[in-house]
Amino acid sequence: xxxxxxxxxxxxxxxxxxxxxxxxxxxxxxxxxxxxxxxxxxxxxxxxxxxxxxxxxxxxxxxxxxxxxxxxxxxxxxxxxxxxxxxxxxxxxxxxxxxxxxxxxxxxxxxxxxxxxxxxxxxxxxxxxxxxxxxxxxxxxxxxxxxxxxxxxxxxxxxxxxxxxxxxxxxxxxxxxxxxxxxxxxxxxxxxxxxxxxxxxxxxxxxxxxxxxxxxxxxxxxxxxxxxxxxxxxxxxxxxxxxxxxxxxxxxxxxxxxxxxxxxxxxxxxxxxxxxxxxxxxxxxxxxxxxxxxxxxxxxxxxxxxxxxxxxxxxxxxxxxxxxxxxxxxxxxxxxxxxxxxxxxxxxxxxxxxxxxxxxxxxxxxxxxxxxxx
Amino acid sequence: xxxxxxxxxxxxxxxxxxxxxxxxxxxxxxxxxxxxxxxxxxxxxxxxxxxxxxxxxxxxxxxxxxxxxxxxxxxxxxxxxxxxxxxxxxxxxxxxxxxxxxxxxxxxxxxxxxxxxxxxxxxxxxxxxxxxxxxxxxxxxxxxxxxxxxxxxxxxxxxxxxxxxxxxxxxxxx
Numbered sequence: 001x002x003x004x005x006x007x008x009x010x011x012x013x014x015x016x017x018x019x020x021x022x023x024x025x026x027x028x029x030x031x032x033x034x035x036x037x038x039x040x041x042x043x044x045x046x047x048x049x050x051x052x053x054x055x056x057x058x059x060x061x062x063x064x065x066x067x068x069x070x071x072x073x074x075x076x077x078x079x080x081x082x083x084x085x086x087x088x089x090x091x092x093x094x095x096x097x098x099x100x101x102x103x104x105x106x107x108x109x110x111x112x113x114x115x116x117x118x119x120x121x122x123x124x125x126x127x128x129x130x131x132x133x134x135x136x137x138x139x140x141x142x143x144x145x146x147x148x149x150x151x152x153x154x155x156x157x158x159x160x161x162x163x164x165x166x167x168x169x170x171x172x173x174x175x176x177x178x179x180x181x182x183x184x185x186x187x188x189x190x191x192x193x194x195x196x197x198x199x200x201x202x203x204x205x206x207x208x209x210x211x212x213x214x215x216x217x218x219x220x221x222x223x224x225x226x227x228x229x230x231x232x233x234x235x236x237x238x239x240x241x242x243x244x245x246x247x248x249x250x251x252x253x254x255x256x257x258x259x260x261x262x263x264x265x266x267x268x269x270x271x272x273x274x275x276x277x278x279x280x281x282x283x284x285x286x287x288x289x290x291x292x293x294x295x296x297x298x299x300x301x302x303x304x305x306x307x308x309x310x311x312x313x314x315x316x317x318x319x320x321x322x323x324x325x326x327x328x329x330x331x332x333x334x335x336x337x338x339x340x341x342x343x344x345x346x347x348x349x350x351x352x353x354x355x356x357x358x359x360x361x362x363x364x365x366x367x368x369x370x371x372x373x374x
Numbered sequence: 375x376x377x378x379x380x381x382x383x384x385x386x387x388x389x390x391x392x393x394x395x396x397x398x399x400x401x402x403x404x405x406x407x408x409x410x411x412x413x414x415x416x417x418x419x420x421x422x423x424x425x426x427x428x429x430x431x432x433x434x435x436x437x438x439x440x441x442x443x444x445x446x447x448x449x450x451x452x453x454x455x456x457x458x459x460x461x462x463x464x465x466x467x468x469x470x471x472x473x474x475x476x477x478x479x480x481x482x483x484x485x486x487x488x489x490x491x492x493x494x495x496x497x498x499x500x501x502x503x504x505x506x507x508x509x510x511x512x513x514x515x516x517x518x519x520x521x522x523x524x525x526x527x528x529x530x531x532x533x534x535x536x537x538x539x540x541x542x543x544x545x546x547x548x
Contacts, residue, residue, distance in 0.1 A: 003497065006528065009478040010498040014394035019407050022389055022414065024382045030415035084440075095420065097511075099440055120488075121512045132423070136511075 078321045079108040079373040094131040101367040107146040107153045107374045111167040115153045117142040124155050140185045146374040147191040148232050154191050166194045176214040189229045198229050205229045222262045233280040240274040268303035279325035291365050293317045298347050307348030318364045321372035331370030340369045381421050398494040399442045401483045413437040435509045439491045481528050492520040
């Protein structure tokens, strides 16, 4: 078998293919159909869900010498990536040349740029506000961690240093790497701001990275040594924690650490993976298993349950996020029929509303057809 | 030239070739026609920001590859799997090449979709490794390794009796 044989056979097969020529009207008609689907689906639906949308800055060029004008935005503006389109919280849309099957994280910065971490190619991509690719960065870990106000995103670069990308600044800046033994890769647990990142080994949060270095000296007094920070409240006062599971636990417990009192002020072993609501009054939790989420629950600041999300029989929760302080966005997939929908629930898990779909999609064990911004 | 006239000129000039590429990617004429129409429609939507870059072909190839992967995933039960064994069929013996072509084609169709995209772009579209990497959004190293793996797979899985290297060449025949 030679390359020549192979080339010859491909050409021979292809040369026999003759289809009915497509006219311009054929293509334009299909384009309009795609456009309608995009608009009627992602854009209109999500825009309706996030009724009190935060007005993001106008789409900017984003690649001039002076960078991008920053425009602070309150938290809570969840964006949705579906079928190659990112729909921002204000309903504006941008096409991205990415496939959800390859995407592990999405972050929309306040200057409109979209930061995507990919499984294939294993990298971080930064897209300009107009959807064009600004840059692709090789990484050690394809995870993006964003600050609570979406002004900053950070990742672990290929050379183990941390890269921090701020809204309004064209290029990411380099920060020291996560202190880890050997060539182990550490995680960025939380981005407090561009100059303060909480990092650890993926199990516990143990150090703070600043422009000057990385070390445990910056960690708060009495921070538990068996906990990892999973989220930071919008006002920065509370850190959501995940404790190392004990011998008889599968998932471990969660808690809240108060930076005013330097104590764990709430603890629960009935929920997992907490993220704060946009107003900081509630937290959303669930158990991540096999790329899906079980027991989606909303709790208050005492970590007491407020409500839980129940999907139809035969369907599962793929991803969850806060739509606004009073509503959840949930990507739901049918295990039997492969039909996906974007649904909205009230805080207490009631009033389910299908805001997009159902549409055909992939196996939820392998893909999230609706990816929500971090 | 206005937008639609410009696009129509591209459509008329390139669609026959693009359909052939789509066929090699999908292995099925109907799927290829669907893939081509959808890809051209997406190209049309992005025409204003693509046409002035001089890389329209690269853009539409990329759409085709991504769209082909997406089409295959819907519905998810059809998710691709790479097969280690060939379908148990009798190879069609072409008179001119003693069945080598049919055997090669059967093997190509068992390659994983992404690997198939690499070899189609490299050996049918005659793109360089760098150009292939650009279209697929992967590294040149990945293109090299996938190409090498695909060719090795083709060599390993071509029935020995159909492999040209195992057949006597002129002068060796008794």
